[in-house]
Amino acid sequence: MNKTELIDAMAADAGISKAAAKxxxxxxxxxxxxxxxxxxxxxxxGFGSWSVSERAAREGRNPQTGKTIKIAAKKVVKFKAGSDLGKAVN
Structure with a gap:
């Protein structure tokens, strides 16, 4: 499902216009x-939670050349599914 399909589904479920759903x-x-x-x-x-985590700087390898490269530290978004979502999927 893409964003447009999600907007269409939200509008239909809630009985609102597509503009309002968007x-x-x-x-x-x-x-x-x-x-x-x-x-x-x-x-x-029940659905899940989003959080931000720090990823430390590290060294990696270029798969084409095999040379070592430095990968900078950065923040990443993590999502952990809630119990209700997990049960619905299984």
Whole structure:
């Protein structure tokens, strides 16, 4: 399912226009992004939670040449599925 299909499904389920569903989805995404930028954790009970984790700098290898390269440290977003979502998938 892509973003357009999700918007269509949200509009049909909620009985609202596609424009309203799109605005709601974009608001949700921007609020999650904003919270993660601040370092906060976003948790939806039963669905899952998003958090930010630090990945340390490390050395890697270029697979084509075999030369060692330096990989910079960075922050990564992690998602952990909630119990209800896990049960629904299985």
């Amino acid at each position: 605005k709601s989805l974009e608001s949700f995404l921007s609020n999650v992004e904003g919270a993660l930028k601040k370092g906060d954790r976003v948790s939806l009970v």
